Amino acid sequence: MARPKPWEVDDELWVVIEPLLPKVERWTRHPGRKRHPDRLVFQGILFVLHTGIAWEHLPPELGFGSGMTCWRRLAEWTEAGMWSRLHEVLLAKLRGANALDFFRAAVDGSHIRALKGGSKTGRSPVDRGRAGSKHHLITDATGIPLAATLTGGNRNDVTQLIPLLQAVPPIRGKRGWPRRRPDVLLGDRGYDHDKYRRLVRDLGVKPLIARRGTEHGSGLGKQRWVVERAFAHLHWFRRLRIRWELRDDIHEAFLTLACALICWRRLRALVSDAVG
Structure with a gap:
């Protein structure tokens, strides 16, 4: 087969x-x-x-x-907002299958080149000042994408910490109130800022963010590597490796669709494991 x-x-x-x-309804007289x-x-x-x-x-x-x-x-x-709704539906199915771990979440950002420019681009500090964009991602403890945002390549990761948390949709799938916030948020040194730690706490989330100037080996990498793996899965989709779209909403559509497809694959894997 x-x-x-x-x-x-x-x-x-x-x-x-x-x-x-x-x-979409077709016209009856002149279809x-x-x-x-x-x-x-x-x-x-x-x-x-x-x-x-x-x-x-x-x-x-x-x-x-x-x-x-x-x-x-x-x-x-x-x-019509179809891509975010698709992602939300699949997240709800994962939560209903007890496949989402909200105890902790991880955040990170990744630069991509923007060869045609457009909105939400900027001079990338990691690509010799060329036009670039940045994918920002938050995942659950197992690496399932909860939300993703797009900014110019010159934006600091920490500026997207609160927007990422706020972008997580209300995830249903179980009785009771939908879930939106993790208990703990993990981040690398790029998110080290006391102001944003306070803002994260104001949302009811405990920040665990590495401090600048300290030696490597904080131990957070043993838990937050899942977001780096999620980026590898996202950039397996070739259209997300380089931004070709002038319109930022079209590139964001591809980004959200890819997150939804990763959720669907996890669901299919759960079914296969149950059958096997």
Whole structure:
């Protein structure tokens, strides 16, 4: 049996995605050309995310529709807030399966090049001052992405500490109130600032952040390595290794979609382990 391609959407995933898509009614008197099937277009978007290919080079023989069709549908679904809802639904499923560990969370940032510039870019201090952007990520204790943000490459990691915590959606999946905050937040020396420690405590979270000027070996690396592994998983999607989009919301859409796909893979792994 041939192994499915990573951009192919199986029936189980489509059952989750389809109800989240905005409904588009066709005109009855002048309907025009029939809209290309959403499932095929979604697979075209996944193809670009996985391969990093330019929209205009999307292979027509795969049936995804034209690159412009896929780009327009991506922009349409982004405006409708579909990607964050998909991520939130999958996080709820993980919590319902007892696969989320909210005892502690880890944060980190990662630079990427922005070859075409655009909003949320800046002179990157780690790339000879070239235009760049930065991915900021918060994960649970097992490395599941809880939220991600995008800034210019010249922004300090610590400035995104509070926005990351606030970006975590209310995660349902169990009876009672949804969960939004971890008990403990881990960060490296880039987040060492007493002002932000106070702000984190004000949100009801205990900060465990390495101090500048101290020797390596604080022990936090044994727990916060999961966020670095999560970045490796995110940047396995070639479209996230270099920012090609002028529009920051389109790149953020790819970023959030990739987080959702990582959640889906964890869910599938749980099912496989249960069956095995």
